[in-house]
Amino acid sequence: MLESLITSKTRLRLLIKFFVNSKNHSHLRGLADEFGESTNAIRKELNNLTSAGILVKHSDKNKIEYQANIRHPFYTNIRDIIRKYLGLDMLLEQILERMGEVEQVILTGDIARGSDTGTIDVLVTGDNLNTEYINHLIARLEELIERKVIFTMASGRISSGGLILFDREAGI
Numbered sequence: 329m330l331e332s333l334i335t336s337k338t339r340l341r342l343l344i345k346f347f348v349n350s351k352n353h354s355h356l357r358g359l360a361d362e363f364g365e366s367t368n369a370i371r372k373e374l375n376n377l378t379s380a381g382i383l384v385k386h387s388d389k390n391k392i393e394y395q396a397n398i399r400h401p402f403y404t405n406i407r408d409i410i411r412k413y414l415g416l417d418m419l420l421e422q423i424l425e426r427m428g429e430v431e432q433v434i435l436t437g438d439i440a441r442g443s444d445t446g447t448i449d450v451l452v453t454g455d456n457l458n459t460e461y462i463n464h465l466i467a468r469l470e471e472l473i474e475r476k477v478i479f480t481m482a483s484g485r486i487s488s489g490g491l492i493l494f495d496r497e498a499g500i
Contacts, residue, residue: 338373339377347407353394414475423494432496433452439491447477450478
């Protein structure tokens, strides 16, 4: 559905890259390699997004790095649209609904780095988690969000790695 609003596939991939996780940053050649596209196509979209203020650029040694502009008035709106497009809102809602005593929901893997490969890796931490529910949830979620979902369960809290979607202790 978002493809009908944002007709440039390169622009959509850049928005996913930078807005799924505000800590993601990259430079032109890295993006061209990651996307398998020419540097000219990437440069054009980076320039458009930078001139609109949606991305910011800064120098890192002799490379220019790009990152989401978290101070842009539409930053949260764009982030929420991208996360909704990826199905992360439904994923989180379904997990919290009947999983038990969930402490954290953390995205790991490619999607946390802003690469929409069609697979979403999710780490769910907590005590007394309803693992039976996960088996039913996977098929339903994959159909809803049209992406493969891989769950990893753990007890206790995880302090590093990934993009935190929910953290009971931190109130996120």
